[in-house]
Amino acid sequence: MSEAAITRALARFLATSRWEDVPEIVRHEGRRSLLNYVAAALSGHADPLIARLLRVLSPLSGARAATVVGQRARLDVLSAAFVNTATVNVQDFDDTHMPTVIHPTAAVASPLLAWSEHAPVGGRDLLHALILGIDAECRIGNALHPSHYRRGWHTTATCGVFGAAAGIGRLMGLDEDHMVWALGNAATQACGLIENLGSSSKSVGVGNAARNGLAAALFAQQEVDGPAQPIEGARGFIAVATDTPHPDAVVRDLGAVWEIRNNTYKPSPCGVVLFPVIDACLALRASHRLTADQIAHVTVTGHPLLLERTDRPDVTIAHQARVSLQHTAAVVFLYGAAGIVQYGQDCVDAPEVGALRAKVSAAVDPQCPVESAAVSVRTTDGRTLDKRVAAWRGSLALPLSDANLEAKLRDVVAAVAPWCDAGRLIETVWTIERLPDAAALMRLVVP
């Protein structure tokens, strides 16, 4: 593949891909990504940040065609794409494309769903556009990796804008030329910094990716043309934004290899490095029928990154709990779960959790792979119980099952969205291709 043809080849694929050529296993990963998207969106809707974003955007919103997850307020399609993407991402409970650390679905699905409320579309076309948008987004991410992320670009935002433009361009039926323009309008809007993670402005970056990708396609539809090679050109996005360019990765095996198959889903609303810790604690608890009062001390051993990010014994607010190995081990041993409830403020404040957190310490093992961890429990009667986990549940090696994803959604609904009919929502996602009007999905995620 000549570098000169990369944007064009991608645009042609996006414009001409046929549903019949998308394998069932890829389609199903699309449904799984969408189910996880809905769970993550419901998990974030009550975050105070969302109310702040709405205070800015609601008065500036035009034709209120689109639903905002978990809210009665409606917004125009651009603003809804922004807020819903922030909602999905704000609790860090969304998905992860493992090769690039992109959280891919939020910025693509949000504008697609908003657009489906403005211009009716069948569920099959929406799912197809979602799979294609995620493919474009993650392929561009592959082309930039690893320098792009290491340098400090927040790939979820920088690549999300391309995914949104690609998905919406497909849903609008843009032809190859207009799709090149949509990708060009996206390229000049690609931005987002790692420096902003940990602050509310992270949501500005990811929300913008969705909004601006939708705008990029809308502009292209109205003949706002772009350059021929926005991705691979001499001053195109790859050239400016990475020191390790792999432009061919954008188009290699297009239609044969689907990046959505590298997508993973978080079993718990916490830092990904904590997942093997959760699994080890769960295994110890079950196999030894451990109760909290039998625990004298817990030692969590892992990769240096685990300690750097999560060795946090003093936890007073929920935000900190999600990046605390002490809190995580404590709630798993106490309650046998690490869901929304266990990372909520009530659990943070519970005296028994505080008491057990104080018995957990961390140790580094430079030889320990980052996806692995070991937990050692000393019991009050003098035993030492050990468990090492090599791959976390939810990783590519050990993917969440469909039932796990359903349970994740039910857990979120029970904890923060009791008005939602989880069963109907799950059924709607699994059968989305049969929906004549994809917007029906959005009617299930508002009170």
Add this chain to the structure above:
Amino acid sequence: MSEAAITRALARFLATSRWEDVPEIVRHEGRRSLLNYVAAALSGHADPLIARLLRVLSPLSGARAATVVGQRARLDVLSAAFVNTATVNVQDFDDTHMPTVIHPTAAVASPLLAWSEHAPVGGRDLLHALILGIDAECRIGNALHPSHYRRGWHTTATCGVFGAAAGIGRLMGLDEDHMVWALGNAATQACGLIENLGSSSKSVGVGNAARNGLAAALFAQQEVDGPAQPIEGARGFIAVATDTPHPDAVVRDLGAVWEIRNNTYKPSPCGVVLFPVIDACLALRASHRLTADQIAHVTVTGHPLLLERTDRPDVTIAHQARVSLQHTAAVVFLYGAAGIVQYGQDCVDAPEVGALRAKVSAAVDPQCPVESAAVSVRTTDGRTLDKRVAAWRGSLALPLSDANLEAKLRDVVAAVAPWCDAGRLIETVWTIERLPDAAALMRLVVP
């Protein structure tokens, strides 16, 4: 100045600068930048691209508080900031901060003026915010230069978002902490590619800078917080976006050196490399009372860049005329001017212009500085007339006078906005500090 304190020091300056501490010569450059802004905006309002942008944004616009230059339609403040910035920049007739090649005023003044229609503000405060916004924008540009631009970032867009956030943050009265957040929200939205110049998508980049800078400040006002060091942090914008970082340039001599004093204004709506050519032709025409029928041949000699960009003998559409040295020399010898009219389609099509274009050839002189050019005329009666120009009118060495700027505005009004009262507009800009309601200015730029 410790690097750790750069964003904070800039924010403090923006939040606490006093009008009394802004020297009159700086204030006057602010007025001149604003006058040139208005001229450039009127020059662009009828460009077909603006209608396309409006077709996308108008139905999505919320509370229609803000004027769009030259249009009856009104938009919400975010969309108006976008469209007016595109309008100012679309004809390449706006200003240039010479050290960085940023076109600084459009992305700052557009959101300020839009905001002034939503939340009334005096002319003095608006001018002060404009000067501060441009200072922040160009200082960040200095900190990134030259690698940032060379690599392919369109600095007008990437730095414009900071200028807009800084100016609006000032106008809103954000305190130091909130200003740090506004700059952080801007940093995660900073983008724009050189690759997109020459296509309509350039306007998406610059329009977005203004829109997103305004949004950045609005979010900060609603407590959407950002990181402590978005500009100078380890993964802050300087670290990710340049290989030649000069973080101290953001705050060096803050309040003593004002970047707006490095601003320049285009005397003609054409490529900046053509300015010395225009001046040389004008000088030859005047000093020898040359008429077109006396000209046998014209040779334009200049820097390699002059030929690379503008050696374009075949001109059929207005867009090409602005980057053609043949067209430029022809119209100046014929009409003694190189304004909007001379770069319009009628002049492109005029037989006498075509005939004279055919007599103009280009020659390269590698020794010739880029800001210089030489023109040699062979007359029909066998004379050779030479003129070399060392610095173009409008450069920092030879700035446009206030009268020149007024003439530029009058020329634009006569050519494309005859409904506009140029005299009243000029008077309003020169006396803007006395305006109790700065929005009065916008009422003069609509039909």
